[in-house]
Amino acid sequence: MELLYILTDALETGLIWSVLAIGVFISFRMLDFADLTVEGSIVLGTSITASVMLNNNIGFLNNYIFAIIFAVIGGALAGITTGLLNVKFKIPSILAGIISMTALYSINLMIMKGASLYIGDLPTIFNPLEMFFSNVLKIENIATVKFLTKFITTLLINGIIFLCLYWFFGTEFGMALRASGNNIQMAKAQGINTDKMIIVGLAISNGLIALTGALYVQSFRSSNMDIGRGTIVVGLASIILGEILFGKTTFKRWLIAVILGSIVFQLIIGIAIYLGFSANNLKLLQAILIAVVLANPVIKTWYKNSIKKRGEVNA
Incomplete structure (x- = not known):
């Protein structure tokens, strides 16, 4: 049963x-x-979503759909800021991202008016499907209802994003x-306005990252400043694992x-916890995992060379 829980949890959180x-x-x-900027824009998504949903002074705009829209817009603006710092002020990409991330730390604290927010039992994007089931x-099984709700909702969102991006990049x-x-x-040389492309690309990127934050807060019903820590590692590890396991031919x-x-990636983390790996050391596990994955080509070369040398010695 525990392994089944790990699998279902990996599907739920993995799709978010x-x-x-x-x-x-x-x-x-x-x-x-x-x-x-990633580590700031995901928290921006959670903080905007939670704040909008809890703010009764803005009338019908405080529901979960508008909260998500505002979060995506906020993330896109964060990405545009990073892009402008890079292309207009010639600040290197890493430093531009660090500047935006640092600024977002204070901005997120101001939005939440503290280090965390809890949305309680407010309706979320998962509620309509939950009521249907x-x-x-x-x-009647609450756990089954919650799993099906989150799995199907996030799967549909991923499907929409996939179709939109597949069309857009075509x-x-x-x-x-x-x-x-x-x-x-x-x-x-081909006459493309690369500055514009970078700004637009970063707006789309950080808008999606803020959307992750919006889904996170509606799934786990809380927002805090720690959510963003290590998210760049999670994103990179997911990309590289996917490329190695499933390919990138098209x-x-x-x-x-x-x-x-x-x-x-979430399944690996879940299995590690199941095997007794301390939750306090998860960031270390993530760092080791991405280091091994990134070093995989070099490790393969070393291994092939060692096999070749052994064959030459034995000959």
């Missing part, structure tokens, strides 16, 4: 974090931009954005690999 992985994928793979289909504008990341000098397969990589 896969949205973040797609966001990191756009900046890291599509734009070749080392964007550290409970009241219409008469499923357009002339999307191809220009990809070209800017692949070879910026060649893209400029753009469509690459996107699917990122989503599946996020689920596999």
Whole structure:
């Protein structure tokens, strides 16, 4: 039963974090931009969502749908800020991301008016489907209802994001954005406004990352400043695991690999906890995992060379 719980939890959380992985994928793979805004924009998504949902002074706008919309807009603005720092003020990508991330720390504290917020029993994006399973289909097992609700809802959201991005990156504008990341000098020679592409790409990336925060707070019903710590590692690990396990021969397969990589990553973390790995050391495990994955080509080369040398000695 515990292993079943680990699997279902990996599916639930993996599909939420896969949205973040797609966001990191756009900046890291599509734009070749080392964007550290991630750790601030995901918390921005949670803080805006929680604050909007709890704010009764804005009338009908305080529901969960508008909270998500406002969160995505906030994340996009954070990405635009990082892009402007990079392309207009010539600040290196890593430093531009660090500046935005640092500023977002204070901004998030101001939005939440503290280090955390709890939304209580307020309706969330998962409620309509939860009511359908409970009241219409008469499923009595609460755990089953919650799993089906979160799994199907996040799966649908991932599907919509996948279709939108697959279409977008197939357009002339999307191809220009990809070209800017692949070879910026060649893209400029072709007359592409690479500055514009970087800003738009980072807006999309951080908008998706803030969407992850919005889904997170509606799933776990709380927002706090610690959510953002290590998220860049989670995103990168999901991308690289997906690429190794499922391949990237086509753009469509690459996107699917990122989503599946996020689920596999959460499954590995769940199994580690099941085997007795301390929750306090999860960040260490994540760092080791991504280091091993990144070093995999070198490790394979060393292994092949050692086998070759042994064969030569034995001969």
